[in-house]
Amino acid sequence: MHTQRAGNALAAFSFVLWGILPLYYQFLPRADINDLLALRIVFSIPFMLLVMLLLRRPFPKASQIWQDKRSLMMAGMAGLIMCVSWYAFTWAITHDQVLEASLGFFINPLFAIALGVFFLKEKLSKAQSAAVILGIVGIGYQVWHYEELPWISLIMGSFFAIYGLCKKHIRYDALTSVTLEAVILAPFALAYLAITYVNQTSTALSVDISTLMLYIGSAPVTLAPLIFFALAISRTSLTMVGLMQYIEPTLQFLLAVFLFGEVFDQVKAVSFGFIWLGLLLCSLEALSSLAMRRLRTS
Template sequence: MTPLRLGYLYGLVAYLLWGFFPLYFKLLRPTGPLEILAHRVVWSVAFVALLLAVMRNIGFLRFLLRRPRALAGVGAAATLIAINWFTYIYGVNSDRVVETALGYFINPLVVVLLGVLVLREQLRRAQWAALGVGALAVAVLTVDYGRLPYLALTLAFTFGGYSLVKKRLGLPAAEGLFVESAVLAVPALVFLGWLAASGDAAFGRVSAGHTVLLVLAGALTAIPLLLFAGAANRLPLTALGMLQYVAPILQLACGVLIFHEPMPPARLVGFALVWLALIVFTADAVRHARRNRRSRRDSEVGAAAAVPAPR
């Protein structure tokens, strides 16, 4: 299998797993969102530590400990992803899967907005148009919900911020996930210990299957992230960008078709505006990537023509 095809396979499997996450987290009831989050963190550390031990790649920790700014960045990334995970789990288990799907549809637009606000990037006109349509969609959905779709916005901004921090850190996927989870593991273990001591823990008290599902939350967290990293190393950015819509489409389908969450006309209009913004955004990204490839090819041809022929 060629690297490109392998990249598509990795990316598709990662987004399929993320797309069906609502089905998994529903199975973890009656466990509360904070307990699920704590188990997700603790078992992620255990799973990735085992993976790194097999890969014999623990030495990176010494390198990281000599970089205090990188450690601060890891702390920021860990905080953002913890908020994101908690919000998502809370949304799924409070029957708001449709709103969580909206968050991941909005996320690409938020990443562009963060590029302007934080990195001072200049946007093309099509990107500004996509952001404007996205803002209109949020306004329509606010009227429909009777409030800001705060779950969706929290998911979009925390994951957008997490992506920005991760891009600046430049850590490999497994190592980065291990350090982020390790930062969160101490408060997670303290919280789980307090729950067990107070008799409020669901772990080990519901059923054997439920306990196994909580333990597997660590692997289920790590595997899609590792597959995504493999895809990112093999695919063009535009291809990866188009694949990312697989997950929220599946999450939306789960919310509407499986969990029978309401989708009134006004909400459908809001989603349609989000999709229009994404179409504009994606079409512009594809057109810009093709233009860049053409420019590079023309430059290479021009450079080759300028080389004098051997005498």
């Protein structure tokens, strides 16, 4: 019981950290996203190695990693996919589009459900089916009124769901997997930084030291919640983690509307409302299933 409570607390804390990330990026308005992504990849490696050292999780030997070539390939693919989702997220929160980022994470579970049906042959419950339909209606309503797709939200939500699907096929532990994702992409990130530095087109490498440190700091601030999330997974149920994941986009939504002053008009209210209703149905179903399991075991 104490282990599960600790797991719940770790999971909640990880989602709170993710939720308040826009506060950090307010110090990097209109940041060069390419430089930001490259520096994040490079400095993720020493940060992750330090975390593994502190947690006494030895990094596997190269021979052990090479034995599972499928997981190694999937880790590289997962890293690339995460780059797309992270790129869209970072662009949104550095260009006054935090509401778009929030919407992306709210619709992510709907993409995850769809991927589960198509690739893992999972069957939809009534609540999940209703959530998918309501999500489509919500996005459709926004498209109808604005006459354009919410591309940032859709890219974030879909690619993060695909990232989760890739992770299901990786047999390394969570910390090793995240570290490998950065290691595989690091040569490309270093090559990009070297080329832009030589050509004097790099923004991050030509700014003052304090701004450069903010660019580099994007690695630990984005990886810290991932560490707490990885520690939580082994201590609590996936149902609880699934329910608590809405902490993140909710905090981002509140920051966007009440702190950053982004416009939350009638169209967005209706669109979000349909999506929230679908997520509420899924949450109530998950809570009901959890209560039933506890009754059976008590």
